[in-house]
Amino acid sequence: MKKRTYVPKICSLLKADCGKIIKPEGRLEMTGKTHISCGFLIGTLAVNYYHPDLFNSITTVVLAVGGSMLPDICHTQSKIGRRFKFLSFIVRTLFGHRTFTHSLLFTLLMALLLTSIHTPEMYFTAFIGGMASHIILDMLTPRGVKLLYPLPLSVKLPIQFKTGGMVDLSLATAFTFGGTYVIFREVINQWLNQFITLPF
Ligand SMILES: [Zn+2]
Numbered sequence: 001m002k003k004r005t006y007v008p009k010i011c012s013l014l015k016a017d018c019g020k021i022i023k024p025e026g027r028l029e030m031t032g033k034t035h036i037s038c039g040f041l042i043g044t045l046a047v048n049y050y051h052p053d054l055f056n057s058i059t060t061v062v063l064a065v066g067g068s069m070l071p072d073i074c075h076t077q078s079k080i081g082r083r084f085k086f087l088s089f090i091v092r093t094l095f096g097h098r099t100f101t102h103s104l105l106f107t108l109l110m111a112l113l114l115t116s117i118h119t120p121e122m123y124f125t126a127f128i129g130g131m132a133s134h135i136i137l138d139m140l141t142p143r144g145v146k147l148l149y150p151l152p153l154s155v156k157l158p159i160q161f162k163t164g165g166m167v168d169l170s171l172a173t174a175f176t177f178g179g180t181y182v183i184f185r186e187v188i189n190q191w192l193n194q195f196i197t198l199p200f
Helices: 014-024 024-028 031-050 053-073 079-083 085-095 105-115 121-138 166-183 187-193
Strands: none
Touching: 031 053, 031 121, 031 166, 053 079, 053 085, 053 121, 079 085, 105 121, 166 187
């Protein structure tokens, strides 16, 4: 008897979402992996600066990664958007994509919120640093961001590239290696010193 393979009709089940996945402008956005790896690097740098204990170190890195994902809450197909679908839907409906959540205004409001609940400086730095890294990375893409929202102005950096390609992958790899190096710096330097003499 001939075996029948069941292929789920994902696109017909999630018609609207599929449209978002395949539309060409999706390629103009920084991938989630790049944002997360940059947040990881920011978190490790904060840990390296403040020298907290293990629990606070892990919390700091997690907060930096969370901050680096937060601006894409306006995108229902982003990593954070899929996790908080309802909130993501509301933000997207109210403000649209890459507007309010990618602006100085939103960053400032988050900073005020964190200050009002007396967030420790290390956590504050990691979270806001993660958010800032997200916005800066998106400014490297052709679409830019509405940094000065509610002003309808797309802000980009002079150098831009299409994401999902080699540059994106290279950035994500570099951030991940950078963060790993910051964590294991002493061990790596000791190991390297056995072979070569480093100036630091
Ligand atoms: Zn974004």
